[in-house]
Amino acid sequence: MTTDELIEPDTAAPAKSARRGSLRPLLLRLHFYLGVFVGPFLFVAALSGLLYIFTPQLERAIYAHELTVPVGQARQPLQAQVEAAQRALPDATFVRVRPGEAEDASTQVIFSRSDLAASHWLTAYVDPYTSEVRGTLETYGSSQAGPVRTWIDELHRGLHLGDFGRLYSELAASWLWVVVLGGLILWWGRRRPAKGKGRRKLLSWHATTGTWVAIVLLFLSATGLTWSQYAGETVDDVRAALSWETPTLPASVPDHGGHGEHHGGGGQVTGANVDQVLNIARGSGLDGPVEVAVPSGPGKAYVVKQIQSAWPTKQDSVAIDPGTGEVLAKLRFDDYPLGAKLTRWGIDAHMGMLFGLANQLVLAAVCVSLLAMIIWGYRMWWHRRPTKGFGRPFPRGAWRSVPKPVLIGLIVVTAALAWYLPVLGVSLAGFLVIDWIVGRVRARS
Known part of the structure; x- marks a missing residue:
């Protein structure tokens, strides 16, 4: 399959004419269908994500009186x-x-x-x-x-449609990595450079931009799945199996046998006094921005935790007895399992908080790049039209050009992915049904 075959209008010739033993025809057809059907979901996710990136600055402007x-x-x-x-x-x-x-x-x-x-x-x-x-x-x-950031966040996650709306973002995250990897294989496996005008130029822009932002897009896909409704459960199960869950701080108060006062690290606590509790936490090494949570009921402790998400991450926490001022337990971020640290850093980087303004600018550039690539992709589809309307898909039967052992391996891997990423599996089945129906209609006509 040469670059010319990527550029010239599809003649609907059977895929058996393609070079045997090649994955390229199958990847072309898959990449085409994903661009057509998943592209709109990726476009909405990129656009709403672009709006979200700078919401901290937006909120500081809108709610300046409160903040x-x-x-x-x-x-x-x-x-x-x-x-x-x-x-x-x-x-x-x-x-x-x-x-x-x-x-x-x-x-x-x-x-x-x-x-x-x-x-x-x-x-x-x-x-x-x-x-x-x-x-x-x-x-x-x-x-x-605040309200503005919450509204944009809910738009990005679920289009304000509740759990049903969250399927859109999970669909986008489930297929984004497939689109990126497939595009990279197609571009770097081409026979000669796609230079020139018209569709060739669009193809060059589309592929070159995708290559530059591929790593960040793969990262956004992976971290987006951790928040998803169904694939997120799989991620949680994997983290639990590997003991990579985020540890929690025990916040129960032991029975002191009637002793009600104790001089703690930062001062004496004789009741629910947040100043004394904060001083004790500071004396225990919790510097920077912190949050003091009051006991949730009898027998519970104060919990003071650091809330700095920017690098270097500060997420240490301590539990403090409200009656004695004793530090009951301390949980250091340095002691988190590697998986829990990666999850924390991934979430913060996905939200644009880990590296401050630099993080925001990189994410903004990637979102704009993804929007541009989707537009260029649809434009290339338009260029592939024979005479009018939109372009035809790449030839049917592309799977026949794949060697049988490779094809069997692909089927097994796809089945496993469909099991662990159910939205990907259901949507893939939908693509196959649509493709079959289109093929039957064309065969009859």
């Missing part, structure tokens, strides 16, 4: 800030607090309420110098995403 404060002389006790927030939200339950790290940052006091969806919170933004509540917002997830 930033005039710099004052002296900070109020953290407990006083929490109490001010509790007065502003008397119908909500205080669960944790994030002291502002920068001088002009507000303190985030986070509440739960029965009418909120899962992983959604009410956050009060408090001026640390005056204890004034500057506003409240509904936030989402561990990243405390």
Whole structure:
């Protein structure tokens, strides 16, 4: 199969005319169908991902009144800030607090309420110098995403269609790596350079751009699958089998036999005082931005954890007895299993947080490149049309050119992938059915 066969309109000749013993005809047909049918899903994922990348800056602009404060002389006790927030939200339950790290940052006091969806919170933004509540917002997830970022995030993950909508993003992530690897094999296995004008030029742009961004696209596909609805369960099972799960900190308080006070590492705790707990955590080495979670019930401890996702990652945490101030347990990020570390870094890099602005710019460039490649791909399809309408697919029966041992191996690997990536398997079956129906209709006509 030469480059000319990639460029000239399809004559619908049977694939048996192709060179025997070659995977190229099969890859051409697969790449074509994926471009036509999966391309729109990849386009939406890339476009919504591009919108999400710079939402931290967007939120800082939109919610500047809540997130930033005039710099004052002296900070109020953290407990006083929490109490001010509790007065502003008397119908909500205080669960944790994030002291502002920068001088002009507000303190985030986070509440739960029965009418909120899962992983959604009410956050009060408090001026640390005056204890004034500057506003409240509904936030989402561990990243405390505000309403704008939450809306774009839900658009990217599921088009605001719930679990059904999440199938779109899983479909895109399931096939993206196949599209990328197939495209690389086709481009680097070509017979001669595809130079020239028209479709040849589009093909060169499409393939060269894909080669430059291939590694990042493969990374986005892999990390996207970890969040997916069905393939994500497979990823969780693999991590559990390899003991790569993210460890958790025990937060139960032992029975002290009536002893109620103890001098801990940073101060004395005689009750639920977040200032004392924060001082103890600082004395235990938890620097940088942290979050203090209050005990969830009797017999439970305070949990203080670092929340810095940028490199270097700081995710250490400690459990502190609310009655004695004793540090009950400490969990260091350095002690995480390798798989748990890779998962943490992968998630943060996928969201554009791990390497700051550089991370965002790389992701933005890749998203724009993917959008351009999809547009060029459809344009090439248009160029393949015989006289009018869209171009025909590459010849049917391409599987006949594959050596039988290789074909059997492909079938086995495909079946395994379909089992562990069910959305890929179901959609592949759908492609085959559509292809069969199209073939029958053309044969009759």
